[in-house]
Amino acid sequence: xxxxxxxxxxxxxxxxxxxxxxxxxxxxxxxxxxxxxxxxxxxxxxxxxxxxxxxxxxxxxxxxxxxxxxxxxxxxxxxxxxxxxxxxxxxxxxxxxxxxxxxxxxxxxxxxxxxxxxxxxxxxxxxxxxxxxxxxxxxxxxxxxxxxxxxxxxxxxxxxxxxxxxxxxxxxxxxxxxxxxxxxxxxxxxxxxxxxxxxxxxxxxxxxxxxxxxxxxxxxxxxxxxxxxxxxxxxxxxxxxxxxxxxxxxxxxxxxxxxxxxxxxxxxxxxxxxxxxxxxxxxxxxxxxxxxxxxxxxxxxxxxxxxxxxxxxxxxxxxxxxxxxxxxxxxxxxxxxxxxxxxxxxxxxxxxxxxxxxxxxxxxxxxxxxxxxxxxxxxxxxxxxxxxxxxxxxxxxxxxxxxxxxxxxxxxxxxxxxxxxxxxxxxxxxxxxxxxxxxxxxxxxxxxxxxxxxxxxxxxxxxxxxxxxxxxxxxxxxxxxxxxx
RNA sequence: GGCCCGUUGGAGAAACGGUCAACUCAUUUGCCUUUCACGCAAACAUUCACGGGUUCGAAUCCCGUACGGGUCACCA
Numbered sequence: 001x002x003x004x005x006x007x008x009x010x011x012x013x014x015x016x017x018x019x020x021x022x023x024x025x026x027x028x029x030x031x032x033x034x035x036x037x038x039x040x041x042x043x044x045x046x047x048x049x050x051x052x053x054x055x056x057x058x059x060x061x062x063x064x065x066x067x068x069x070x071x072x073x074x075x076x077x078x079x080x081x082x083x084x085x086x087x088x089x090x091x092x093x094x095x096x097x098x099x100x101x102x103x104x105x106x107x108x109x110x111x112x113x114x115x116x117x118x119x120x121x122x123x124x125x126x127x128x129x130x131x132x133x134x135x136x137x138x139x140x141x142x143x144x145x146x147x148x149x150x151x152x153x154x155x156x157x158x159x160x161x162x163x164x165x166x167x168x169x170x171x172x173x174x175x176x177x178x179x180x181x182x183x184x185x186x187x188x189x190x191x192x193x194x195x196x197x198x199x200x201x202x203x204x205x206x207x208x209x210x211x212x213x214x215x216x217x218x219x220x221x222x223x224x225x226x227x228x229x230x231x232x233x234x235x236x237x238x239x240x241x242x243x244x245x246x247x248x249x250x251x252x253x254x255x256x257x258x259x260x261x262x263x264x265x266x267x268x269x270x271x272x273x274x275x276x277x278x279x280x281x282x283x284x285x286x287x288x289x290x291x292x293x294x295x296x297x298x299x300x301x302x303x304x305x306x307x308x309x310x311x312x313x314x315x316x317x318x319x320x321x322x323x324x325x326x327x328x329x330x331x332x333x334x335x336x337x338x339x340x341x342x343x344x345x346x347x348x349x350x351x352x353x354x355x356x357x358x359x360x361x362x363x364x365x366x367x368x369x370x371x372x373x374x375x376x377x378x379x380x381x382x383x384x385x386x387x388x389x390x391x392x393x394x395x396x397x398x399x400x401x402x403x404x405x406x407x408x409x410x411x412x413x414x415x416x417x418x419x420x421x422x423x424x425x426x427x428x429x430x431x432x433x434x435x436x437x438x439x440x441x442x443x444x445x446x447x448x449x450x451x452x453x454x455x456x457x458x459x460x461x462x463x464x465x466x467x468x469x470x471x472x473x474x475x476x477x478x479x480x481x482x483x484x485x
Numbered sequence: 486g487g488c489c490c491g492u493u494g495g496a497g498a499a500a501c502g503g504u505c506a507a508c509u510c511a512u513u514u515g516c517c518u519u520u521c522a523c524g525c526a527a528a529c530a531u532u533c534a535c536g537g538g539u540u541c542g543a544a545u546c547c548c549g550u551a552c553g554g555g556u557c558a559c560c561a
Contacts, residue, residue, distance in 0.1 A: 011561055043561065111559085127487050128557080153559055171490070180488050180557065188559040195561045219489045219556045242491080242554095249553065277497095280509090284498055288508045307491095307498080310554070314496045317510040327523080362522040389520080430519095441519030453521040 004036025006210050007203065008062075008069070009043045012054030016061040016261040018252050018313065019214070019244040022278040026241060027212045028067045029279075029301040039206060040072030042083045043199075045192050061261050064271040066294045079206040084198050091193035094201050094231075095154040095186055103230025104186055106142050107134040107155040130182055154187040156196075156223065164222040169239045170306045171215070176222045184223065196220070200227045208236055215240040215308075239303055242282050245310040252313050264318075268341070268366025273322040281311040291324060323364035334360050338369060345370035347377050350464040354419075358456040375449045376464055379473055382450035384480045392438040396484050399443040403478050405429050406444050406458075407471065416467045423459050447477030 006027040010020055031038040040062070042055060055073070062069060071077030081087055098104040114130055121128035132155060137145075146152060158181050165175040186197035193201070203211060218240050228235045246252045254260055259267070264274055276292055284307070285292070285300045292300060326334060335356040342352055355373060363369060374380075387399045394402075409425045416422070430440045444458035448470055454461065462470040 009561090013561090045561080114558095125486090155559095174489070176556095177488055182557070185559045190559080192559085194559065199561090214555090215490070216555050240490095245554090251554085280497065282497090284508095286499090288499090290497095290509055309491050311498090312496060314510070317497065320510055323523090361524095364522090392519080436519095438519055443519095445519060449520095451520090455522075457519045457521090459519075 002207075002209055004031050004034040004210060005039060005206070005208050006031040006036065006212055007039040007041050007206065007208050008067075009041040009199070009202075010058055011043045012051060012058065014051035014054045014057065015254055016057060017254055018259070018261060018264075018278060021061065021065070021261050021275075022244055022281060023212060023214065023241060024062070024067055025065075025275060025279055025297075026239070026283070026301075026306070027210075029298060030210050030212060030239065030303060032298050033301055036209070037070040038067070039077075039079070039208070040069040040075075040082060041202060041206070042073060043195065044083060044085045045195060045198050057262065064265070065261075065275045066272075067275075084193075084202065087198075087202070088191065088193075090205075091198055091201055092187060092191060095193070095197065098186070098227070098230055099154060101230050102159075103157055103227065104154050105132075105134060105157050106137075106146065106152050107132055107185075108137075108145055108150055108152045109134060127180075129180070132183055151189040153185045153189050155183045156186050156227065158183050158223075158226060162226055162229075164225075166221055166225055166235075166238065168218070168221070169237060169303050170242075171218065171240055171308060174218065174221075176219055178222075181223055181226075186227075196223065197227070200224050203236060204228070204231070204233050210239055211236045212239040212241060215242055239306070241306055242308055243310045244278070244281050245312045247312060251310075258313075266367075268368065269318060269322050270325050270337075273318065273325040276325075277318045277321050278313075281313060282307050291321070319364045326363055326366075327360060329360070331357060331360065337366065338363075341366055341369040342373075345373055345377065348464075348466070348469075350376065350466070354460070355464065358460060362455050372455050375451050375454060379476075380450040382446075384484055386446050386450075386452060387443055387477075387481060389438075389442050392442040393436075394439055394442055396481055398435060398439050400478065400481050401433060402429070402435065402440045402443045403447055403474055403481070405433055405440070406447075407474050407478075410462065410467060410471050410474070413467065416463070419460075419463050422463055426459055426462075443477070444474075448473045 008024040008027050028038045059074060069075060071079060071082060073082045095104060099106060109132065117130055118128045162178065164178045165173060167173050184196055185194050187193055221238060225235055244252045246256060246258050250256065252258045261274065265271060275294065279292065279297055280290065284305055335353055338356050338359065359369065388394055413422055430437050433440060441458035445461065448461050448465060
């Protein structure tokens with residue numbers, strides 16, 4: 001059996017689209033499942049859309065998520081070059097060959113001729129289909145016009161009676177009505193190939209066995225097959241995948257301001273979590289496992305379990321999954337990934353490792369960290385009503401007594417760095433006062449943080465704040481409470 | 486508009502003609518608990534877009550309708 005080869009063929013447009021990444025993932029998995037090769041090819045035939053630095057983003061992304069390609073512009077193999085603009089002469093030669101094989105023809109039509117036919121069709125109320133007058137040119141006429149320097153394109157020739165049925169691994173057998181196939185441009189007048197053409201040439205010459213791509217290509221696949229047939233080439237196995245949606249009716253797209261892979265990473269999502277999540281968008285494993293490493297994905301993946309309908313990208317589930325990845329890290333690893341988020345958020349001196357420990361059980365998205373710990377640095381203005389928690393049954397008297405008692409504890413502590421001593425002393429308070437735990441700790445936490453929700457509670461936060469600051473905040477709390485009628 | 490594809494709870498989905506339609510996220514509730522979160526329980530589709538048909542039996546097969554997406558470029 002031939003070695004499985006798949007390719008990821010992005011256009012360098014400046015960012016990594018989530019849908020594209022998922023396609024890359026599936027391409028990678030299809031190849032690696034069978035110990036095949038995964039190839040990176042840059043499709044830059046549309047010069048107008050080139051964006052500088054794009055190729056680097058592609059390399060970076062693939063490296064970050066671990067989709068290591070076996071061949072590519074930066075990893076020459078025997079099928080190079082891997083950038084379409086460097087393969088230009090080849091396309092033209094193949095296009096000329098195809099003309100000889102009667103699979104294509106030279107066409108001199110300008111936009112106005114095509115537009116004229118389109119308008120006429122519209123007027124007549126019939127579906128537009130371009131009828132190329134250049135079909136009737138004699139070889140002499142063609143040669144003459146070409147040599148006189150007239151601009152021309154090479155257009156696919158579609159003969160009546162060709163087969164338009166094909167098999168897709170996801171969608172099954174599909175037959176497209178032959179009438180609707182148009183004779184598309186293969187080689188543009190600037191000498192560049194169109195995507196349609198370059199794709200086929202490249203896939204064939206690079207010996208791609210499985211073509212994985214979005215299902216928007218479903219209806220044009222017969223045209224590609226006609227090209228393979230005209231050349232007498234073996235067709236690849238097609239695997240069309242459903243789109244990744246933003247909502248019920250819109251695809252996820254950068255143009256709509258939807259997040260790219262880079263955006264998600266900078267928002268604090270882990271590349272591994274992103275890949276894991278998007279694997280589940282349009283594919284489902286056999287069992288109930290949802291957390292997969294890339295290695296596990298290789299084993300679990302199967303084309304037959306790819307779904308046919310679009311999947312809506314749900315950031316909530318990604319958040320959850322990201323949290324799972326964060327929690328599965330070692331404390332040290334987690335701490336290291338948190339560090340960059342502390343630099344701007346925490347200026348007071350405190351044991352950051354302890355902060356990480358506190359955070360690890362509750363962070364889902366890293367970029368939430370600054371907001372979660374900001375109370376350490378700046379003491380927010382808060383409303384007294386926060387002291388009165390219905391479930392804790394706290395009232396003015398209870399809060400005041402609790403804060404008073406905590407104040408005494410703080411003052412007695414000699415070595416504030418001794419976390420254990422502080423905690424032991426605070427833990428004695430409820431019994432001492434004859435209160436429930438919550439009635440003591442709720443007001444304390446409120447006083448030292450001024451926030452409704454905080455990572456960590458009354459037993460750990462004073463430790464981070466230091467003696468002086470803890471006392472200062474507690475005093476403020478007491479003042480606030482005293483002012484209440 | 487023609488053609489192609491799709492339609493299972495708010496989201497991802499399982500089920501491949503046969504008990505109460507898995508599981509995960511979200512939501513709600515309870516437990517745990519100093520808050521939130523984590524963790525642990527539980528609730529949430531009398532029903533699989535709708536209407537017919539086939540069958541002893543259908544989410545699963547067939548037909549039609551509706552809705553949604555795709556495609557019809559010298560863009561990929």
